[in-house]
């Protein structure tokens with residue numbers, strides 16, 4: 307493919323990505339794969355170059371652009387819009403490039419004031435691993451893998467972005483799991499202990515449940531979620547890690563019934579709530595094109611709801627940990643303030659005094675300050 311043909315291919319894929327972001331369709335990665343499935347003439351170098359164009363354009367543009375042409379015009383300038391065969395047509399009069407920005411304009415006022423400089427928000431993220439504390443020796447694995455030790459998590463290793471690990475024996479045998487250091491620190495904030503009953507209420511595919519099980523192998527851990535498909539993904543992961551975790555599928559809107567047996571029973575409830583994912587935009591920059599004010603309103607309502615579902619499950623004197631991978635104040639400090647105003651039997655405590663920065667009644671981790679994904683985490687204790 308000529309350089310101009312690669313630009314045209316990127317334009318076509320970006321048109322699909324823009325439509326998909328607007329209509330809540332498949333992610334950009336999948337759309338890139340689909341595009342090349344029917345275009346066998348493109349060699350591996352072409353595919354890589356086009357893919358890089360697509361993701362560079364997504365990173366450059368915080369606001370969802372009008373179309374792929376305006377996005378690529380912003381990224382590469384007009385020279386390759388040369389009208390050559392398979393290339394993009396010449397730039398028309400009045401046709402303007404999309405405008406570069408970090409985030410959509412409406413989000414600006416919602417960002418945590420702690421965020422500070424923005425570059426790190428969109429830099430390519432490293433691959434972080436969590437070493438299973440009982441199964442593996444962190445230093446020895448760091449040497450073997452050529453990895454650095456993470457700065458805050460006592461189990462973390464850091465590798466270059468896009469490193470492949472799934473074929474490595476340490477991964478296949480469950481000695482290491484792929485997990486961002488921020489997620490590891492959420493588990494650290496939970497401080498589970500052997501003998502405790504632990505509910506991971508929004509367990510998804512169980513990333514944090516596994517971290518909790520590794521920290522406290524003698525704890526009873528229950529992983530619940532409303533999403534059957536996600537919940538079913540963690541069984542093989544738990545087996546690989548040698549962890550025993552009970553799965554509990556909740557049936558919305560009747561989650562309360564499903565949790566009734568656990569009321570007052572849990573020493574620890576983790577609410578890793580559904581959120582905008584704005585803290586992971588460096589991994590998933592296209593998330594900026596998907597979030598809308600309406601969607602954010604719905605998410606904060608859901609966050610309040612899952613916190614209210616969690617509260618009665620906490621035993622007297624037990625802990626409730628709330629986390630979102632978000633850098634938006636409404637999905638962090640504001641949710642805890644609102645929760646505490648509804649539940650006077652809970653008080654906040656500092657879960658991670660040495661990490662991140664204080665944000666309301668919790669802590670905020672950011673890519674720029676902490677080198678992790680963006681996370682808000684707060685720990686509350688129920689009165690006895």
Ligand SMILES: C[S@@+](CC[C@H](N)C(=O)[O-])C[C@H]1O[C@@H](n2cnc3c(N)ncnc32)[C@H](O)[C@@H]1O
Nearest residue numbers: 507508509510512513514531532533578579580
């Ligand atoms: C941020 S994800 C969890 C990620 C997971 N904890 C991990 O570490 O991989 C949020 C999860 O909350 C789940 N969820 C949404 N509404 C819920 C509800 N009402 N009760 C329980 N889980 C819910 C979603 O299905 C999703 O899997």
